[in-house]
Amino acid sequence: MQTEKLYYLDPYLQEFSAAILRKTALADGRFAVVLDRTAFYPEGGGQPCDTGTLNKLTVLNVQTKNGEIVHTVEGDPGDGPVVGKIDWQRRFDHMQQHTGEHILSGVFLAKYRAENVGFHLSAATVQIDVTLPTLSDEQAREVEDAANAVIFANRPIEAKFVETDELAAYELRKAPGAEFEQIRLVSIADCDCCPCGGTHLRLTGEVGLLKIRGWEKRKNNIRVEFACGYRALADYRLKHELARSLANRFSSPVELALPAFERFLEKQESLQRELNAARKTYHEELATRLLNEVAPVGGIRIVSRAFAGYGAADLQDFAARITAADGAVCLLAAVDETAGRSSFLFAAAPNVPGAMNDLLKRSLAPVGGKGGGNAATAQGGAPTADADGILATARTMLTNEIAP
Ligand SMILES: [Zn+2]
Incomplete structure (x- = not known):
């Protein structure tokens, strides 16, 4: 039975x-x-x-x-x-997405002769693969408008079983599987007619809304991701709240949030350029002063310094100014107090004895840090904000090597 x-x-x-x-x-x-x-x-x-x-x-x-x-x-x-x-919430969601798939597929076929050759529905996403080489923003909007017009027209959706010899009377979007004696046809007037064994809504209006969320090229097809019904509402809600939060941050209406954000970025970039220029001047003065202050050990001047809020490029800029001096070595750190991490740059002028990569590895190993490089330059990081301690250890090790 x-x-x-x-x-x-x-x-x-x-x-x-x-x-x-x-x-x-x-x-x-x-x-x-x-x-x-x-x-x-x-x-x-x-x-x-x-x-x-x-x-x-x-x-x-x-x-x-x-x-x-x-x-x-x-x-x-x-x-x-x-x-x-x-679980009705789950089923109704599936019916909204699946019925939306029929509508979207019917529209892609009618507008662009593009066939739906793949469907994927999960809790996270709904996708169809359509036989199109490309899809422009304008085409996607047209398809979306046409699909929503079918939804708002609230057309009935019919499902019925027909014998295989009756199929010739129907204009089908895709051919049925050959293994069935009876075929279940699902049709939406002036939109879609295709063999399908899924569950569907009674009226297109129950799909509520169909939103194309994005698309990408997949082999010779375009994979279109979309959301229907409550999923489209959830997507709208998420993006609305994001847009509203962003607008509030800039005290601007939502429509003007993007230009406000772009002005903010321009200002940031301009400030960063000013900061970089100021740091270069500061590095030049600081390098000269520290090189003069430091007492040479065996003819080698070791400059060590920890900076806060520095990036790799800042450390490199300062290191270049130190190692431009004959017989100079710099042991530098950039401390990130918030993350509890420090990054390091050890660099030596030519002809300075000792290998920087080896020195860095030995300095960082006791605190679980790692680093690499070559004899002249080495970089690394350690999960500690106490960079001064590590730099002091490194300086002692290097001093002992140069003047044992
Ligand atoms: Zn179906």
């Missing part, structure tokens, strides 16, 4: 009673259950399965296996009649 597919008779049926035809104990106390009738849609055609409960036990999965609809239940539902309840 075949399970009666209640989800075809009434895709809005949320609760039903049924008899158990067969049940099998699985690992971990779960049961595989076959019913005489079910409203649980098994995964298929790109639409995920329903979940819900059978006699208040969670239905974890529903799959078609060897022509049977098998419900995987968390426990033993007993032997008598069962009451099944499907």
